Amino acid sequence: MRFKRLWVMFAARNLEFFRDRAAFGWNFLFPFLIVAGFAIVFGGKTFSEYKAGVFPVDPPVAIHQRMEIPEGFQSTKYVEFVGVPSLEAGLLLLKQHKIDLLIRQGTAPYSYWTNASSPKGYVLEKMLIASLQPENAAALLSRQVVQGKQVRYIDWLFPGILGMNMMFSALWGVGYVVVRYRKNGVLKRLKATPLTAMEYLSAQLLSRIFLLMFTLLVVWIGCDILLSFDVAGSYFDLALVFFLGCLSLTAMGLVLASRGTSEEFTSGILNFISWPMMFLSEVWFSIEGAPQWVHWIAAAFPLTHLLSAVRKIMNDGAGLADVMPELAILSAMTGVCLVVGASLFSWNE
């Protein structure tokens, strides 16, 4: 392996990335917009997890004034009350899961309707019933509050967004681009030079890691200025984990790039891998409590281990020793993907 040739290909790939202004801009803008969007949605006071329709109310808008429904229910946090003109209109909304429960204004006994297939409706019904319990019912319970600084949802979500951006950029930026180069003959042209496959693949790998880390830094600073994220652990540990995550995801991209000349097929494979990875790696929500087989699938994705380690450091203040299992798995996945990718690689098939 000659370092000079590797460096030449590394520099050429970086130039391509930085000069492709559309792709370059989108790499920064996409995660920034998502984080900013979620900050607005979840950071404001108007966000509600549950929606209860109240009728008859005209016009059909969110209700802020006092209603003739149980007072305890009306003061429940995270429930948005939506005015509905009639029972028929409310039932339609309920069937379509646009509201989770429908209640008629009036005096006791109150009439309400639920959708039997709505999990949120079930919880909201329990809340309605609980709001009618005598106040001393709470004496049977002992309330404890978590001590220490609270982790905002956006603090939990932020690593997920960064990881997702990394995942898409690594898989598509390597997997798709190399296949396109194979199809249009760039790889064939490079094969005619003394450049070796190992040099070329190493250059692709290093270039993508450099670009991912650079993007990460810029997006982090930009989002931090706006939303001021807390990092409970060490920034150095965080950077190390992100680096290993980049390496692992890019190595996975190299496996996908190793063969094939069909951009359509590669695109399908990339979607087939990236979408389940996005949903099961806890980018958006926790899969705690999901069936065991879901956890097994999630464990096969490097993004799962990357996000687990990053959240432990960022949200819980963990050190490198605490995230050693994740680091070991990411390292092993990287090793396997590099060996498979390098051994399967073909310049023109």
Add this chain to the structure above:
Amino acid sequence: MTPLIEARHLVKTYKSLTAVDDVSFDISRGICFGLLGPNGAGKTTTIEMMEGIISATSGQVYYKGAPRTGSFNEEIGIQFQHTALLSFLTVRETLKTFQKLYHRTADIDSLLATCNLLDIQNQYNDRISGGQRQRLLLALALVNRPELLFLDEPSTGLDPQARRNLWDIVLNIKSRGKTIILTTHYMEEAELLCDEIAIMDHGRIIARGTVTDLIRTHCRDDGTGRPCADANLETVFIQLTGRQLRE
């Protein structure tokens, strides 16, 4: 004298299709060797096996009297028939990028001048015309001062002016003693540039020699009593490969 490159019994099969069927020939130093044939005759497959781009099903390629080694790619230059280039690089940057992949290199400014690329050296290589692009691909093939140059249909798709300009450049390169292997569909191009020609059809070499030899050996009287003196390479080509349309 040992030939510079030699193909011995080259065969390439794709499932049930035999693209190249036991092809053997050798090429002396300093000549321009033309490989002609209709579409699908096996020209590109043959030279890509000689370049080492694709592997032969059987047969060998000898370079300077021995099997090719790792340094083979250092000593050859290739202009492919179909190829894209790295995006968002200028003509000069593209040449410099490829130049740095080799030990022995040509001077970029001389190369730009030789291939008439000085005026467009700072343009992105995806914003240049077809003729400029072919000249850039030729310059890339020369970036390592190769001993052996492969040109696979270098003038296909060019207008007459661009084609003649390319021929002048190839003649200039040839005058410096480079060995060239050229495939082409243009008989005029082969007659002008090539010292020796092989005609392929159905994966085999069916005739070989200088233009004069080929005309003398293969030109047949068409029955009208006219002598073969009027014949040219195209006449021989059609007589050998037939008038049937090839796709």
